[in-house]
Ligand code: C2E
Ligand code: CA
Ligand code: CA
């Protein structure tokens with residue numbers, strides 16, 4: 354094993370312990386309506402607060418979790434935590450949806466829709482407050498399983514987006530495979546707007562595609578006013594990114610939500 358493999362191995366064997374010892378935290382990043390500038394929802398993004406290594410980003414450990422069935426355990430924890438947060442905010446009269454990231458493996462390996470349905474009942478949450486972003490790090494071999502899971506979720510009233518659209522294995526295929534509510538344009542297409550000719554063409558095309566399909570479109574990773582202006586001009590109705598806010602821990606997102614309440 355080389356040094357990288359070794360540290361990956363160490364992290365991987367630490368995941369279960371980390372879950373038991375409550376080392377994971379959900380951060381929240383607002384989603385903005387491009388026209389009005391108001392917060393229309395938040396995305397939950399997981400962080401691992403390691404006792405020695407400090408904060409570890411999900412890019413490092415989600416793929417490790419996906420290599421084993423640990424992602425199922427972690428996914429359940431995330432779902433639970435998000436439901437808890439929805440409840441907390443409801444008490445404070447803050448009513449916005451939380452979107453959680455769900456890897457395709459969770460849809461394939463368990464009856465995710467039934468799990469969600471149980472959670473909503475357990476927490477007494479209306480389905481409009483929980484949303485799903487489907488991330489695709491693996492090529493899904495079982496189309497009908499994915500289709501069934503998504504249609505079950507949508508029939509329950511849960512909105513589903515295709516995350517990182519344009520990257521990975523099956524973005525366009527997903528559009529044929531299941532009905533999505535939203536396409537999320539990956540930040541790799543946003544970061545070189547508006548100068549890159551290729552990226553402006555791709556982003557414009559995705560926005561047109563979404564509009565022709567009658568589905569929502571959101572851009573992630575919006576960092577500059579120029580990117581914002583371009584997206585607004587092209588009719589991208591929602592966006593997310595450092596320009597507005599980084600992902601924030603629960604206490605800080607609460608301040609932001611309160612500050613902007615009723616705007
Ligand atoms: P993603 O779903 O595409 O999330 C967007 C990533 O871009 C997040 O990184 C976010 O912090 C970052 N980001 C947001 N705005 C900006 C910006 O303006 N500029 C830049 N440079 N970056 C921005 P993060 O939090 O490190 O998450 C990375 C990926 O890990 C996520 O990508 C998602 O695929 C995965 N992930 C995160 N949380 C979860 C989770 O709870 N479950 C699962 N299955 N995957 C997760
Ligand atoms: Ca996402
Ligand atoms: Ca993603």
Ligand code: CA
Pocket residue numbers: 517539540573
């Ligand atoms: Ca992305």
